[in-house]
Amino acid sequence: MVRAEDFQSTHRSHVEAAEVLRRAAQVSDDTVTNLRERDPPEPVKPSGLPTVSRAEFRDFIIAERQRAEACGTLPLTILLWITFLCVTVNHGNISSVYRIRRCLHKTISEIRVAQPLPDGSLGPATSLANMTSTEEVWAWLSQGLVPALGGSQRRPGYTCTFNRLVGRVMLRQSRRTVGACKVEGPLADYYRGECRSSSTSQGSFGRGVVGAGTGAGVADPAFVAGSGMSGISEDNQRRFFGWLDTYRQQDAQDRARQLAAGSWCDDATSVLEVQAAFFNAEVQAFTLMSLTFTFEGGGLVRNKLELSPLSTRIYPTAWYITVDIVWVLLITVFFFMALQDAFDSKGEGGTTRRCGSWWVVLDWLSIAVGLALVGFFVVFLQGVDELEKQVGILGGGLPPPTATLMFRNASASLLYDGSLTNVLEEIDDIIFYKMCQRLGMFWYCMLLLCRFFRGFTGQPRIRVIGLTFEKASADVTHFGILLVAICENFALGGCVLFGPELSDWASVSSAHRSTLAVLCGQADFAAMYDVAPLRATIWLVMFIVSVVFLVANMVVAILVDYYHEAKVDSGLAATGIFDQAYIFLKTCDWKLGYHYRTVHHFVYSRLSPSLRRFVREPSDEPKRTQFIPYDELLDAVLEGTQEAVEQEMLTTDAVPIDPAQPFPWNPVTKELLVSCGCDPSTADHLLWKCAASIGGRLPDAFPADKLFFEFQNAMHGSYELLDAIGEELHAWLADRVVDLGNIEPRQRKLEDASVTIQPMQVALEGVPELPVLDGGGYGQALGEAELMQVGDRLLELQGEGGPATDSSETGAVVPYGQGNF
Incomplete structure (x- = not known):
């Protein structure tokens, strides 16, 4: 049997072990150890970078003032x-x-007259395009123009139904004096003719005075300068006039034959003008027809038809x-x-x-x-x-x-x-x-x-284009001088090479037109090639290489270079047209809202108290600035900026963002704008427009101050992030310091608990052995089932009130570590 004192000692050991377990549970519930499991502190978020810096606001104010001035001229x-x-x-x-002009031009230009040949047959039809002699001119006038302008017998004098001839057709010629040709020697004897000079002839010519019946005859007015008319200009008094009455077509044709037979147009005639005026009552317009025949020294008869309408419908x-x-x-x-x-x-x-x-x-x-x-x-x-x-x-x-x-x-x-x-x-x-x-x-x-x-x-992108042309004007002017010199020489060369054979190159003016046509790709190179294949090919290749390929492409290079420069000078406030439309609509809404509230406040103040209860009471709003003080804002933003940048670039220390300092990277505050004369609402709106217009854009080229500005902005953001990380590290180290401070108290608790732990001296029947304190069982805890068995056995022993007896006959107590219970 087990002795009572042994049993009590064993029971006390079990009670002490239970106390150790309880204290261990208390230690696990200690608040000091829970510091490891607490949630980490929220990281301190860095404050947002200023969206509107002084440099950005400077570019915005400059662009905004230009926009206001430019767009103000559009209405x-x-x-x-x-x-x-x-x-x-x-x-x-x-x-x-x-x-009217088209109808008359078609009527006159399509007149064709077939001249009779000596054998009585009709020759080729003569028109304005192929006249070569005065005989053809007279035939065209008498047999073509007179019937065309005479109208029908029912309505004489009406052309194209509604255009009535005013009076009759006027023939006016300018003459030159005729004298000896400037040819000497054998050629003068060979030619034996007279030539026209450059001086104007005003003397009578032709038949002179002709007797008719009794009395003195009279001269035909057409052969006298001024034709005996009074009240005409001095210039007309030096010219010779003839008239064709198309209302009487037969008389007009007879008169044309008389003038032709009298050699009214001879070798001394330099210019013959045919003029007639028409009036159209339906559209209320006069039309002056002017047909000019120029008799050139080479024998060519040039003609030019001009129709000049004149509307009289005023009011x-x-x-x-x-x-x-x-x-x-x-x-x-x-x-x-x-x-x-x-x-x-x-x-x-x-x-x-x-x-x-x-x-x-x-x-x-x-x-x-x-x-x-x-x-x-x-x-x-x-x-x-x-x-x-x-x-x-x-x-x-x-x-x-x-x-x-x-x-x-x-x-x-x-x-x-x-x-x-x-x-x-x-x-x-x-x-x-x-x-x-x-x-x-x-x-x-x-x-x-x-x-x-x-x-x-006022649109920044369009302004960049205009600024490009403005900057490139000097270089384009010099380029134009070079281009004119090259084209001029090619035009003169083409006139020399192709002028004798081609009408397009026969004169200097026509050669310039043809050169411009080649530059535009509209020239008739086939005609040039037919005249001189080798010369035409060499001329064209040299022209294309020197003008089209080399010189013309210089314009593109010049404009591209200056466009980049203009884009850099335009600043950061280069919004697109859609962004500007959005900002414009928001600005209109901002202004209209203010005007609406102003009217609302005015109406509410005039209402009677009985009616005010039906109308929402308006809130008080300060009066807005009528005009934005652009000059004051620019002065405030730019004041001391350059000096501060130059001074700061001499140091290497980190610079905090202090709004009081005039650094370009510092933010523009609302108080600064209000101090310049803006009301608070206008200041907020300007800051919003600046942020919407700039939108964090970066310049294409970075001068030193802008580079420093961007670098400082980036570094300030890094500083704030590092400050946040430092605060998190400080909180973590503080937790570790607390943990280190709690190690010694925990150690003392464990020592106190370990003192009460004693080895089991007596093994009880039915209770499993505790793990040994050393050897293979060291550090191993009892399992859950074993703990439950120990607890149940202890409760049974406590209920029996005494120690358990051995079943053997001798009744010896089994020592610890021996036998099974």
């Missing part, structure tokens, strides 16, 4: 362009005038007057705006002080051309009014018979011819003024185009 430019377009359409009558409706008044008012407003810009100009010097920038000079040119157009239009109105009176004086009936030597009393006819000559001269003068006005309208369109370019510079 007036668009209004001027629209009203000028209406003026052009109203007073041009272009489509109707073009139809058919009130709409025409309204458009003209609006256009004149816009020009007046434009004048005063340009005058105000000139007074507000801050430039110095003569032209700059008086006219401002070059854009203001463009404005003054636009105003001057516009006022000149108004002046030409006033003169045109007076001329048209005078022309209508003169044509009305001629009368609507048939003109009197043409004055010839057969009519002794031809004063009525001469007076009529003089009036008709003045009418034709008046039409010619008015057409000249009209052409000047059209030329002025063309240049006015070009000036409006330049003003559109000025407005388009």
